[in-house]
Amino acid sequence: MTTMLWWQNLPLFMIVGALICAAVCSVLRAKAARAVMTVLSALECAGMGILLYFTLTRNESFVFAMGEIGAPFGNELRVGAAEALVGLLFAGVMFLAVLGGWKQFTADIAPNRVNLYAAVFCLLTAAMAAMTFTNDLFTAYVFIEISTIAACALILSRNQGRTMLAAARYMIMNLLGSGLFLLGLSILYVLTGHLLFQQLGEAVRNLAAENRYPMPMYISFLLMTLGIAIKSALYPFHTWLPGAYSTATATSSAILSSVVSKMYIFLLVKIFFRAAGTDVFARRIEDVLFLYAMVGVIMGSLHAILQHHMMRMIAYSSVAQIGYIFLGISLGTEAGFAAALFHILAHSSAKSMLFLAGNKLRAAAGDRDTFPALRGAAKKTPLAALAFLVGALSLVGVPVLGGFASKVYLAKAAVELGGWRMVLLLADLLVSTALNVGYMLRTVLTLYRPAEEPGTEPAPKTKDAPFAFAMGALIVINICLGVFASPVMDWIQQGIAMFV
Amino acid sequence: MLSQAYGHLDGLTAVMLFGIGFALLLLDKNLMKKIIGFSMMDSGIYLFLASYGYIESRLAPIYQEGVTEASAYINPLPAGLVLTGIVVGVSVTAVMLGLTVRLYERYHSLDIDEIAEKIRREGK
Numbered sequence: 001m002t003t004m005l006w007w008q009n010l011p012l013f014m015i016v017g018a019l020i021c022a023a024v025c026s027v028l029r030a031k032a033a034r035a036v037m038t039v040l041s042a043l044e045c046a047g048m049g050i051l052l053y054f055t056l057t058r059n060e061s062f063v064f065a066m067g068e069i070g071a072p073f074g075n076e077l078r079v080g081a082a083e084a085l086v087g088l089l090f091a092g093v094m095f096l097a098v099l100g101g102w103k104q105f106t107a108d109i110a111p112n113r114v115n116l117y118a119a120v121f122c123l124l125t126a127a128m129a130a131m132t133f134t135n136d137l138f139t140a141y142v143f144i145e146i147s148t149i150a151a152c153a154l155i156l157s158r159n160q161g162r163t164m165l166a167a168a169r170y171m172i173m174n175l176l177g178s179g180l181f182l183l184g185l186s187i188l189y190v191l192t193g194h195l196l197f198q199q200l201g202e203a204v205r206n207l208a209a210e211n212r213y214p215m216p217m218y219i220s221f222l223l224m225t226l227g228i229a230i231k232s233a234l235y236p237f238h239t240w241l242p243g244a245y246s247t248a249t250a251t252s253s254a255i256l257s258s259v260v261s262k263m264y265i266f267l268l269v270k271i272f273f274r275a276a277g278t279d280v281f282a283r284r285i286e287d288v289l290f291l292y293a294m295v296g297v298i299m300g301s302l303h304a305i306l307q308h309h310m311m312r313m314i315a316y317s318s319v320a321q322i323g324y325i326f327l328g329i330s331l332g333t334e335a336g337f338a339a340a341l342f343h344i345l346a347h348s349s350a351k352s353m354l355f356l357a358g359n360k361l362r363a364a365a366g367d368r369d370t371f372p373a374l375r376g377a378a379k380k381t382p383l384a385a386l387a388f389l390v391g392a393l394s395l396v397g398v399p400v401l402g403g404f405a406s407k408v409y410l411a412k413a414a415v416e417l418g419g420w421r422m423v424l425l426l427a428d429l430l431v432s433t434a435l436n437v438g439y440m441l442r443t444v445l446t447l448y449r450p451a452e453e454p455g456t457e458p459a460p461k462t463k464d465a466p467f468a469f470a471m472g473a474l475i476v477i478n479i480c481l482g483v484f485a486s487p488v489m490d491w492i493q494q495g496i497a498m499f500v
Numbered sequence: 501m502l503s504q505a506y507g508h509l510d511g512l513t514a515v516m517l518f519g520i521g522f523a524l525l526l527l528d529k530n531l532m533k534k535i536i537g538f539s540m541m542d543s544g545i546y547l548f549l550a551s552y553g554y555i556e557s558r559l560a561p562i563y564q565e566g567v568t569e570a571s572a573y574i575n576p577l578p579a580g581l582v583l584t585g586i587v588v589g590v591s592v593t594a595v596m597l598g599l600t601v602r603l604y605e606r607y608h609s610l611d612i613d614e615i616a617e618k619i620r621r622e623g624k
Contacts, residue, residue, distance in 0.1 A: 138581055145588045149595050156599075161606055161619045168599050168612065172534060175592065176526055179541045182585065183518055186545055189581075190552040 007054050008062050011077045011133045014047045018126035025119040030111045033118035040122055041095040044129065048088035055081045056491060061498040063135065072199045076135035082341060082495025085488075086266050087132040089345050090259045092477070093352045094125060097258075100356035100470030101251030104363065108158050108249040117157055124150040124255065131263045137185050137195045137275070140267055144181065144231070148174045151260050154252040155244050166243035173240040177230035184223030187216055188275075197274040204275060218284065221276050225285050228268045232261040234289075234326055235296025238319045245318065246311035250359035253311075257318050257355055258348035265325055265344065269337060272329065273499045283332060290330035290421060294428050296323030301435035310369040311362065313439060314354050317395060320432060321347045327425060328410055335413035338492045342409050345488070346394065346402030346481050353474040354391040360384035360467065361447065371446050378447040385447045387471040392440035394478050397433055402481030407433070409489065510551030517544030531600045531610045535593060542589040546582045553578025 021040045025033045055061060061080030069075075098105075098121070109117055127147035134140050148171070155167040189195060191213050192203035207213060230237040245253045276285075300320030307313040325347070328340025362369040364380040378385035394401035407429060414425040481488060505512065517540055524537025554574055559567065561576035600610065607615045 138584070142584060142588060145592060149592060152595060152599075161615075161622060164599065164603055164606070165612075165616055165619055168531065168596075168603060171592075171596055171599065172525060175538050175541075175596075176522065179518070179522060179525075179538070179545070182542075182545050183515075183548070186549050186581075189549075189578075193575075195577075 007050055008064060010047050010051055011064055011079055014044055014129045015126050018122050018129060022119045022122035022126065025115055025122055028115050030114035033115035037118040037121045038098050040125060041091060041098055044091035044125055045088065045095050048084055048091050051079055052081065052084035052088055055079060055084050056494065059494065072194060072196060075139060076196055077133040078135035079133055080495050080498035081491055083132050085491055085495060086344060087129065089348055090128050090263065093258050093348050094255055096470040096473055097251045097254035097352055099466040101249060102466040103464050104250045104359055120150045120153040128259060128263055131267055135197050141182055141185055144178050147260060148178060151256055154256060155248045157249045157252050163247045166247050169240045170244045174231055177227045180223045181227030184220045184227060187220035191216055197270065200275045222285055224271060228264045232264045233319060233322055234292055235299055235319060235323060241319060242312050242315040245315035250356050254352040254355040258352040261322065262344050262348055269329060273337065286330040286332045289326055293323045293326035293330055294424060297428055297432045301432050305435060305439045308370055310374060310443060311358055314358055318351060324410065331413050331417055331421065333413060333417055334496055335416050338489060338496055339406060339409040339413045341492050342489060343406040346406040349474060349477045349481060350391045350394040350403060353387050356470060357384040357387040361388065374446050375449050383468055383471055387475060388447065389444050390475050390478055392444050396436045396440050400479065400482045402478050405482050405485035511548060514544045514548035517547065529611050529613055531612055535596050539593060546585055549578045549582050
């Protein structure tokens with residue numbers, strides 16, 4: 001056994017530390033609990049950053065065997081550049097979401113329940129870190145369920161009838177998803193006898209080479225894919241999404257839209273790449289996934305156009321954006337996976353900003369988010385409107401911003417592949433970009449238009465330093481993803497090379 | 501064909517249980533029945549894991565005097581997975597039940613469509 005370096009212990013500490021924080025938070029006072037949750041998410045960022053630095057400079061991934069029990073018996077964590085990069089963004093978004101929703105958080109959540117919210121937040125942080133790092137399919141399932149419960153509690157943060165119904169719908173759909181995932185996992189385990197990705201991948205390849213159990217294997221991967229598709233709201237399974245995202249408090253909706261659904265997708269990428277063997281079983285599933293994703297991109301945008309409420313519109317645009325990510329995955333090539341991972345980064349940073357800014361704008365417009373009510377909101381909260389503008393432009397795909405780069409990479413990956421998928425994907429990108437322009441720019445124009453009743457003076461400006469910091473940081477991240485797209489892409493490709 | 505199916509009787513039962521539970525969770529309007537459906541769905545999976553985890557004529561994975569070779573015992577892992585799954589299932593059920601209680605206290609109904617209708621009227 002080679003000696004461990006100090007930073008190779010970080011993944012475990014990040015997971016266990018977050019779990020301990022969750023337990024501690026539940027008995028703390030409101031103020032202390034809030035401090036713990038903020039510091040924890042900042043520390044997770046730092047940890048991910050350190051892991052990213054070391055995995056990139058050493059250009060190799062490492063495996064952390066729990067209790068030093070080696071494969072095939074033990075439980076493992078595995079960290080490479082891709083895991084660290086995606087994890088860094090998730091942790092960063094969670095940190096900024098806490099800051100950006102600071103003020104609304106105080107208004108929405110009763111002081112005697114803040115500690116419970118903080119506990120759930122820490123639990124979700126643990127689930128995020130664990131799902132990003134785990135090398136074991138069943139551990140992934142356990143943390144899927146933990147994150148489902150935590151996300152449900154995050155939705156419930158506002159004590160209203162609407163949020164309760166949204167949470168119930170969220171739970172029902174997500175339980176269906178995790179049930180399918182568990183069944184798929186069980187079938188795969190019965191067939192191969194392994195749960196660690198590395199051994200699982202080898203067993204699957206061996207069985208495929210001997211052509212044993214092709215059908216059960218196919219069904220098991222299909223069930224797992226379907227489960228994750230439901231949980232991450234791929235188009236026809238998106239019904240739980242708009243209610244859940246648009247009614248929760250700002251911090252919750254930012255985290256739900258850009259971390260929770262994305263970590264399931266990252267898990268799917270790991271399963272496809274490391275367990276299913278992209279060349280064996282994933283291929284047939286990808287064709288199905290491709291069609292769903294394509295329909296999803298268009299339908300999500302159409303739904304978004306039809307909405308009368310801004311928050312619901314942003315929520316539906318997530319459906320379309322998740323379609324993009326699945327398009328990348330369903331190409332089945334390395335370039336496609338890289339484009340999908342890049343879009344996870346670009347979309348997470350843009351969508352969390354949209355939700356945070358959107359909540360601010362809604363508050364400025366007197367807690368209404370219909371389009372007429374939002375007219376002139378930009379004057380009341382210029383920073384929120386600016387952030388909304390940047391986020392909207394990024395999702396539309398304006399150059400210099402992250403969304404543009406990810407669309408270019410997606411198109412490149414499709415052109416490399418050629419054939420019918422290329423034609424369909426390019427057409428799809430074109431149509432959806434046009435639709436995106438339609439609904440995003442309509443909202444932006446509404447925000448900057450003068451209000452209908454000029455008599456009403458804007459509310460006295462209140463300072464909100466954490467929000468300003470979060471918006472500033474997110475705008476910088478969005479621009480950096482666009483400007484430095486090619487180095488980020490190099491990191492992703494380095495990370496994917498480490499997968500195998 | 502039929503004898504082949506008979507060999508997988510446990511598996512077939514498990515998948516049937518899963519299917520019934522899945523349909524109940526997805527289609528029934530009553531929140532309580534949805535939760536029952538979830539429990540059935542999970543039980544189906546536990547049965548699946550437990551039945552394939554057991555190999556006939558082997559010993560339970562507890563050490564017995566004189567029997568040292570590993571192949572005499574069954575693999576303890578599937579049972580471990582079932583146990584973990586049960587714990588997860590219990591906590592999820594608890595959350596769902598809590599949510600249902602709160603919805604019922606507020607809207608005096610278990611029918612999810614009726615609750616949605618009441619909330620819509622409340623909003624106006």
